[in-house]
Amino acid sequence: MPTSFSQPIPDFKKAPYTAIISDLHLTEAEPVRVRFPLWKKFKTRQFFFDDVFESFLKHIEEKAQGAPIELVLNGDIFDFDSVLRLPDEPVFHVGWLEKHRGLYPREERSRFKIEVILKDHAEFVRALREFILRGHRAIFVMGNHDLELHFPEVQEEIYRHLNLPEHKRQEVRFVEWFYISNQDTLIEHGNQYDPYCMCEDPVNPFVRGYNFVSLKLPFGNLACRYIMNGMGFFNPHVDTNYIMSLPEYIRFFFKYVAKAQPGLVLTWFWGAVVTLLHSFFDRLAAPIRNPLKIEDRVSYIAEKANAEPRMVRELKELFVDPAASNPFLLARELWLDRAFIIFIAFFLIFQLMVFVRSVYEISFFWAFIPLFLLLPFFLFYSKSVTSLVSGYKEPDDRVLAMASAITKAQRIVFGHTHHTRHEIIGSVEHLNSGCWSPAFLDVECTKPLDQKTFVWISPGESGSRQAELFRFEDGKSELLINPGRA
Structure with missing residues (x-):
């Protein structure tokens, strides 16, 4: 993918105040269905929080007492995978699968999707624009659900909607997967340590198809597109909404x-x-790689992230292996192994009944006897298989220690898991900014999870900066966790 590495980059290395939020999952507005109002209810305008975001920006300005603020939008700010809207008069061919599950991750299609999101969230765009015009800056860290920010045209569309003067345009930055704030805090979305959601190569994220360039999406994104987009009563923002036992699925269905x-x-x-x-x-x-430009690409990523080129290469070594390396694991996560067992059982019993009926005149209802005999074994197998999707999300102690050693940052902030954290692990202060997404424990959207949380980093009494975790509600912020310092 052609990218310019020559444009000047303003100095972002100093930041007295930093606010970090993640996992907003802004997407298109879902129209309300009269017959089935619970269908993707969590996506309807009823649960948009653009006005809350505007109030949040004004609140952190008050906390900073007029000083410039660095706002880090730490991944999954936009949810490209949930956009199903299609252009009225497309200039490109829209395939059957795209019509039912959303456009492929190609530049012209991704640009259309971000345009849909930004138009539906015009209040969010206006609030961010005014925030930047008031002297602050914004950094977009790419997460797994907004990997399509890698496309230059998508970034350009965001700039176009922000409509900033040229000198203010430089106060908005897009970084590939990590950002170092004020030389003391490493900020990552965190999906690179989740094998189901990691981008295999964020330095070279594009692959070439026949007459097109596309992004290679993680397994989790594909599952959201091709499964969750067609199952509108399941909320993709909460694991327990779609990872259930067989009896729970049956009860949910009826x-x-x-x-x-x-x-x-x-x-x-x-x-x-x-x-x-x-x-x-x-x-x-x-992936598409140009050996003659790889060092320029690494240097460009490093410069945007306030890092050194070696840090880019060393942090890449911490990535986990993608789950797609093991198709059998994916089949188990998708329940296809259980579907295969059921298919084989029915096929063998059918063949057995055909053979028996060629000798004896018996009813096919006798086939239920072996089915009932096999049922306890099937249920035992199903119960013994547990999903590993949620178990991989939090990075382990080794990753935190190594990332801290590589970047010389004693504080690391993640998103991705949708769970707030503030803890001291060894010598590393670890925080997770939680989420703002429309996450509900029930289909009726009456049981929201704790959300609209943020990390606030400000000057401390000793001269170094201190980090705190807050929940924003009703125009005020409430301190959530304040661990003891070792």
Whole structure:
């Protein structure tokens, strides 16, 4: 993907005040369905928080007492995977799968999607623009759901909507996966340590297809696109909404889904198959690399992140292996292993019944006897298989220690998990800014999770900066956790 490395980059290395938020998951507004109002209710305008974001910006300005603020939007600010809207008169061919599950991650399509998001969230754009005009700056760290920010045209579309003067335009920056604030804080979205959501190569994120350039998406993104986009009663922002046991799925189906989507099992099955196949073939695709420009690319990423080129290369070594390396693991996460067992059982029993009926005149209802005999074994297997998706999200102690040693930062801030954290692990202060996404524990959207949290870093009494974790609510911030310092 052509990128200019010659443009001047303003000095972002000093920042007395830094505010960090993540996982806003801004996406298109879902129209309310009269017959089935619970279908993707969490995506409707009822739960937009653009006005809260504007109030938040004014609040942190009061906390900084007029000093410049560095606002770090730490990944998954935009949710490209949930956008299903299509252009009225597309200048590109829209395939059947795109019509049902969203446009592919290609530059012209991604630009259309960010335009849809920004138009639906005009109040968010206006608030951010005015914040920057008042003397502050904003840094977008790319997460797994907004990897399409890698496309230069997508970044340009954001600049166009912000409509900033040229000298203020430089106060907005896009960084690939990490950012070092004031030389004391390493900020990452954190998906690079989650095998289901990691970008295989954020230095070279593009792959070439036949007559097009595309992004290689992680397994988690593909599952959101091809499965969750077709199962509107499941909220993708809360793991427990879609990772359930078999009895829980059955109860959920009859309570919410049976009338609105009786063919849910088929929707899940073909979506899971598409996800598995897409993950497998994407894994085989080689990224576009230009050996003559790789050092320029690394230096450019480092300069934007306030880092050194060696830090870019060394931090890459901490990435986990993508889950797509193990198709059997993905099949198990998608429940395709259980579907395969059921298919084989029915096939063998059918063949057995055909053979028996060729000798004896018996009813096919006798086939239920071996099915009932096999059922306890199937349930035992299903119960023994646990999902590993949520278990990989928090980086381990080794990653924190190594990242701190590489960047010389004693504080590391992540997002991605949607769970707030503030703890001291060894010599490293670890925080997680939580989320702002429309996350609810129930389909009716009456049980919201704790959200609208942020990390606030300000000058401390000893001269060094201190970090605190807050929840923002009703125009005020409440301190959440304040661990003891070792």
